[in-house]
Amino acid sequence: xxxxxxxxxxxxxxxxxxxxxxxxxxxxxxxxxxxxxxxxxxxxxxxxxxxxxxxxxxxxxxxxxxxxxxxxxxxxxxxxxxxxxxxxxxxxxxxxxxxxxxxxxxxxxxxxxxxxxxxxxxxxxxxxxxxxxxxxxxxxxxxxxxxxxxxxxxxxxxxxxxxxxxxxxxxxxxxxxxxxxxxxxxxxxxxxxxxxxxxxxxxxxxxxxxxxxxxxxxxxxxxxxxxxxxxxxxxxxxxxxxxxxxxxxxxxxxxxxxxxxxxxxxxxxxxxxxxxxxxxxxxxxxxxxxxxxxxxxxxxxxxxxxxxxxxxxxxxxxxxxxxxxxxxxx
Amino acid sequence: xxxxxxxxxxxxxxxxxxxxxxxxxxxxxxxxxxxxxxxxxxxxxxxxxxxxxxxxxxxxxxxxxxxxxxxxxxxxxxxxxxxxxxxxxxxxxxxxxxxxxxxxxxxxxxxxxxxxxxxxxxxxxxxxxxxxxxxxxxxxxxxxxxxxxxxxxxxxxxxxxxxxxxxxxxxxxxxxxxxxxxxxxxxxxxxxxxxxxxxxxxxxxxxxxxxxxxxxxxxxxxxxxxxxxxxxxxxxxxxxxxxxxxxxxxxxxxxxxxxxxxxxxxxxxxxxxxxxxxxxxx
Numbered sequence: 001x002x003x004x005x006x007x008x009x010x011x012x013x014x015x016x017x018x019x020x021x022x023x024x025x026x027x028x029x030x031x032x033x034x035x036x037x038x039x040x041x042x043x044x045x046x047x048x049x050x051x052x053x054x055x056x057x058x059x060x061x062x063x064x065x066x067x068x069x070x071x072x073x074x075x076x077x078x079x080x081x082x083x084x085x086x087x088x089x090x091x092x093x094x095x096x097x098x099x100x101x102x103x104x105x106x107x108x109x110x111x112x113x114x115x116x117x118x119x120x121x122x123x124x125x126x127x128x129x130x131x132x133x134x135x136x137x138x139x140x141x142x143x144x145x146x147x148x149x150x151x152x153x154x155x156x157x158x159x160x161x162x163x164x165x166x167x168x169x170x171x172x173x174x175x176x177x178x179x180x181x182x183x184x185x186x187x188x189x190x191x192x193x194x195x196x197x198x199x200x201x202x203x204x205x206x207x208x209x210x211x212x213x214x215x216x217x218x219x220x221x222x223x224x225x226x227x228x229x230x231x232x233x234x235x236x237x238x239x240x241x242x243x244x245x246x247x248x249x250x251x252x253x254x255x256x257x258x259x260x261x262x263x264x265x266x267x268x269x270x271x272x273x274x275x276x277x278x279x280x281x282x283x284x285x286x287x288x289x290x291x292x293x294x295x296x297x298x299x300x301x302x303x304x305x306x307x308x309x310x311x312x313x314x315x316x317x318x319x320x321x322x323x324x325x326x327x328x329x330x
Numbered sequence: 331x332x333x334x335x336x337x338x339x340x341x342x343x344x345x346x347x348x349x350x351x352x353x354x355x356x357x358x359x360x361x362x363x364x365x366x367x368x369x370x371x372x373x374x375x376x377x378x379x380x381x382x383x384x385x386x387x388x389x390x391x392x393x394x395x396x397x398x399x400x401x402x403x404x405x406x407x408x409x410x411x412x413x414x415x416x417x418x419x420x421x422x423x424x425x426x427x428x429x430x431x432x433x434x435x436x437x438x439x440x441x442x443x444x445x446x447x448x449x450x451x452x453x454x455x456x457x458x459x460x461x462x463x464x465x466x467x468x469x470x471x472x473x474x475x476x477x478x479x480x481x482x483x484x485x486x487x488x489x490x491x492x493x494x495x496x497x498x499x500x501x502x503x504x505x506x507x508x509x510x511x512x513x514x515x516x517x518x519x520x521x522x523x524x525x526x527x528x529x530x531x532x533x534x535x536x537x538x539x540x541x542x543x544x545x546x547x548x549x550x551x552x553x554x555x556x557x558x559x560x561x562x563x564x565x566x567x568x569x570x571x572x573x574x575x576x577x578x579x580x581x582x583x584x585x586x587x588x589x590x591x592x593x594x595x596x597x598x599x600x601x602x603x604x605x606x607x608x609x610x611x612x
Binding site: 049050051070071072073076077078080082084085086087088089097098101102103146149150152153 | 505509514515530
């Protein structure tokens with residue numbers, strides 16, 4: 001189901017967490033809200049979930065105004081960063097919770113609840129853990145229980161607040177791929193909050209970049225990465241090399257868009273190699289500019305390093321560069 | 331644990347130093363402060379012989395005093411559970427003005443001499459006191475009745491419940507509550523199915539501490555109870571009475587009876603606590 005956020009503002013004391021935010025999420029998409037901490041992304045997610053009330057603006061779900069509906073009436077599933085599982089309940093009871101608290105005729109028969117919970121636990125590959133308690137599971141397993149619990153009430157929309165933030169790197173990667181596959185299977189409109197650009201770029205259909213309570217840019221992962229609208233978005237989505245800065249304009253290039261030359265080239269920036277660091281198949285080379293305007297980072301495939309040494313003088317040219325307005329404070 | 335002593339096996343090294351020292355200190359301290367006095371008490375009572383011991387406690391007056399002590403302590407501790415929960419909830423969840431002052435006031439029953447509490451409550455609740463007079467008019471007599479004892483014990487036991495709950499409530503946070511609400515639970519379902527069960531271990535330990543403390547409470551009770559044998563006479567008072575008549579063995583016998591019942595209650599509470607705790611941990 002589609003989600004529309006219209007001119008939403010939210011203030012905590014003197015801190016403006018959201019300032020006039022408008023966002024359209026089409027049906028069936030997986031959208032990432034990306035930004036540094038305190039940029040308002042989690043607040044927006046909580047406003048959509050009904051866990052915060054906006055000071056101004058409206059939230060629509062499938063075209064219907066739900067701004068003043070309680071969190072339980074919205075048909076949303078919410079996954080918390082720290083899982084928020086019910087510690088005193090078994091995995092089975094955790095997943096069954098949303099079904100068991102339904103009132104009167106809406107509550108399914110025990111046998112139906114059982115079937116449904118076991119099917120969801122199979123979906124998250126935890127059917128073997130039904131009788132366990134959350135404390136007996138690993139972080140990744142707990143988060144999958146939390147996901148199954150959120151899906152049990154058949155939400156129209158799935159909201160995930162930094163769902164992989166508390167997990168270690170390998171589990172994170174695994175769950176990330178798994179979430180993407182799950183989304184491709186069930187096509188549930190989903191929004192997840194993250195401060196990890198790699199995570200957003202990897203699994204989202206669309207990325208919404210947040211900064212200081214406002215949306216900085218919105219687009220597909222390719223669009224926001226290759227054509228960032230602002231200096232902030234450019235810097236937040238990856239390593240940024242400043243090539244030139246003049247007349248309120250900055251010229252920037254990504255490390256993998258720079259080329260190393262051993263001899264002078266037209267427009268090339270001369271510098272001296274200060275460090276060579278090989279990460280897997282890629283070599284990361286730090287070059288101190290001869291004009292004293294700081295240093296640049298170049299990424300080249302290890303095989304194309306051509307035997308350059310630390311201390312050697314090289315020339316850098318940019319295959320692709322971006323010119324953006326130089327906004328102060330970003 | 332006794333790595334140094336078990337010859338033949340390689341000594342297991344402990345990361346934290348000083349196990350032998352601290353264990354020795356713990357045992358010595360427990361012995362001097364707790365076990366030796368209790369052993370002396372049991373020994374004194376044993377001087378009566380089994381028949382003499384039974385004769386000393388198997389009188390209607392002793393049974394009545396024991397019943398008054400345990401039932402009033404039980405009632406007061408049960409009443410303190412909901413009161414303590416509301417106070418702890420308010421103190422952890424809401425940033426109301428004067429919160430720190432209220433927080434400090436909670437410990438007052440610890441700090442106040444119990445006799446002062448007893449006299450104050452008696453004055454307030456006696457038939458011509460500020461609260462006692464209107465209550466009497468409403469048909470409720472508090473001072474010099476078991477109800478008066480319960481009021482005094484509520485006062486004494488309250489901090490134990492509040493202080494047991496506070497850290498657990500802080501730790502619980504808002505997330506389980508928000509999770510329950512987002513899954514469609516009503517606020518009352520959220521409270522009954524999510525918040526309360528998370529608090530069971532803390533409620534039980536608060537209840538146990540309050541019960542253990544109030545069973546033996548003497549200072550605040552003697553003033554408000556009126557000490558009527560068979561009605562409001564508590565077991566500790568009976569012990570003091572026996573001591574005043576130089577019946578040391580008889581006093582020890584009643585004390586041992588209290589000890590046995592108290593230890594049984596504490597053990598039961600501890601094992602229930604362990605069973606609750608096991609679910610939460612791995």
